[in-house]
Amino acid sequence: MSSIFGIFNIGKLALFANQRALSVTSQNIANVNTPGYTRQQAIFSSTPPMNSAPGQLGTGVQITEVRRVFDQFIQDQLTAQQSNLGRFGVERGALGRVEAVFNDSDGVGLHQSLSEFFAAFHDLANNPQGLPERVSLMEQARTLSANFTQMNDQLRQIRKDLNTEVEGVLGEVNTLATQIADLNGQIAQVTISGQNANDLRDQRERLLQDLAEKINFSSFENDLGEVSILIGGKLLAESTASFTLRGVVSQDNAGFADVGYDPGTGTITDITSFIENGRLKGLIDLRDTILPGYINQLDQMAAAIVNEVNQQHRAGYGLDGSTGNDFFSPLAPTVTELSGNAGSGTIAATVNDPSLLTLDSYQLTFAGANYTIQNLRTGSSATAAYVDPTTVTFEGIQIAMSGAPANGDTFEISAHQGMSGSIALSAIDxxxxxxxxTAAGVPGDNSNALLLAQLQEKEVTGLANATFQDFYSQYVGEVGSRSRLAQRSLLAEQVIDENLLHQREEISGVSLDEETANLIKFQRAFEASARLISVADELLQTILAIKR
Known part of the structure; x- marks a missing residue:
């Protein structure tokens, strides 16, 4: 009798096992279109055998595990790949906006206004005493200045927008960290109960990919299935706890936000330098390096035009006999005190000799009893003992120092910074x-007007010995080249991503053909199990009939 009941039990276990396998197959089929879903597999194993003569007899089957079918290596690569997509995606978008700033296709851009400005000097040379030509030249100068200012404003607005986006991404990162920490707790509870948290793990993998698109991180998983996320060695999420990234005021980048790590202890650590990939990295590079570089070049070009035109204009004479007048408002060097300076030194800079200006940026550093002024592009420098007050002239700039600067105090000096936003016609009539x-104002003397017009073809030292038009063309070409590079890089990364997705789908994706075959297989096994129970029942009824 026990062997017949054993058959009943084997049939019952087989029914339960195949029913659960059918449920797993049904779940796979139902989620065939669910993004990030990982195919699940019911793992069958025999139940412990029963000792019997002449040997052990099987006692049935059971589902020991419902397992996610995946390759962790490919999953990790796919997650990391999202950081590349995020970075190049944001670069492509922002550089497209920058490229539009330099679009001269409508004939009203800087290239055109620069040509028309120097053409107005040629017109003046053809009629040096003509009032219409003089008024037209002033209007062309105002148009040129307005074009510079407009481009400066547009580039700075893009930079502000990038900063706003940085703040937005930080908020998204914090939200994702909170969600991942919450899933950690749920996964741990399921793991403690002895189950596999398959669907919860799929949800967390999707969140990790979303996080990777925004910021690079490293991670590891503990025995309970909880994942810890680190950025620059700082925990963003651990178990059910999450920590916060927030924008903090940049010390050397006024008006913009660095990335601060807030563990909730009251101390915020700057981790900007640890952001190495993802959308956030792209935004920070664009905001802090690429856009400032473009603005700097625009400033250099505006400053070079102001410096060259003013030098030549001061050498000539007006109809009223006046001389030494600036055509544009003169250059006004800027001095920026770097964060961390501890002393009370005061620095002022003026243009001493316009002909010696390189339009580079300089760094003034105090070390002990000495100071050093260095050209940041060429590396040329001068060092001398500091005595309060001290005045030094370096490459056309006069620097006045006073007060008590501390050891290590650093200042940056520039004769061109901000010029594309402030270039303007001087107050001349x-x-x-x-x-x-000539001072005599000989009728028809156009010699200085010709020299001013010829500045269009001059190779300017402050523009790497290029003419104004050539420098601008190289400048625009560089913008376009970088934009195309970002586009090509994004396309290449998308191909890699698609390949990784294909590899993942081959392993973890749901195949309807395969699942249909499984459906039939488990259905037949279920039917056979039911038939087994029916046979056992018939055997039992036969035995009972004999006893009656």
Whole structure:
């Protein structure tokens, strides 16, 4: 009798096992279109055998585990790949906006206004005493200045927008960290109960990919299935706890936010330098390096035009006999005190000799009893003992130092910073425009107007020995080249991502053909199990009939 009941039990276990396998197959089929879903597999194993003569007899089957079918290596690669997509995606978008700033296709851009500005000097040279030509030249100068200012404003607005996006991404990162920590707790509870948290793990993998698109991180998993996330060695999420990234005021980048790590202890640590990939990295590079570089070049070009035109204009004479007048408002060097300076030194800078200006940036550093002024592009420098007050002239800039600077105090000095946003026609009237090279104002003397017009073809030291037009063309070409590079890089990363997705789908994706075959297989096994129970029942009824 026990062997017949054993058959009943084997049939019952087989029914339960195949029913559960059918449920797993049904879940796979139902989620065939669910993004990030990982195919699940019911793992069958025999139940412990029963000792019997002449040997052990099986006692049935059971589902020991419902397992996610996946390759952790491919999953890790796919997650990391999202950081590349995030970075190049944001670069492509922002550089497209930058490229539009330099679009001269409508004939009203900087290239055109620069040509028309120097053409106005040629017109003046053809009629040096003509009032219409003088008024037209001033209007062309105002148009050129307005174009510079407009481009400066547009580039700075893009930079502000990037900063706003940085703040937004930090908020998204914090939300994802909280959600991942919450899933950690749920996964741990399921793991403690002896089950596999398959669907919860799928949800967490999707969140980890979303997080990777925004910021690079490293992670590891503990025995309970909880994942810990680190950025620059700082925990963003651990078990059910999450920590916060927030924008903090940059010390050397006024008005913009660095990335601060807030563990909730009251101390915020700057981790900007640890952001190495993802959308956030792309935004920070664009905001802090690429856009400032473009603005700097625009400033250099505006400053070079101001410096060259003013030098030549001051050498000539107006119709009223005046000389030494600036055509544009003169250059006004800027001095920036770097964060961390501890002393009370005061630095002021003025243009001493315009002909010696390189339009580079300089760094003034105090070390002990000495100071050093260095050209940040060429590396040329000068060092001397500091005595309060001290005045030094370096590459056309006069620097006045006073007060008590501390050891290590650093200042940055520039003759061109901000010029594309402040270039403007000086307060001269048409009669003061210096078309003549002689004080007597000989009628028809156009020699200085010709020299001013010829500046268009001059190779300018402050522009790496390029003409204004050539420098601008190289500048625009660099913008376009970087934009195309970002586009190509994004396309290449998308191909890699698609390949990884394909590899993942081959292993973890749901195949309807395969699941249909499994459905039939488990259905037949279920039917056979039911038939087994029916046979056992018939055997039992036969035995009972004999006894009656």
């Amino acid at each position: 048409p009669n003061e425009i210096a078309a003549s090279s």
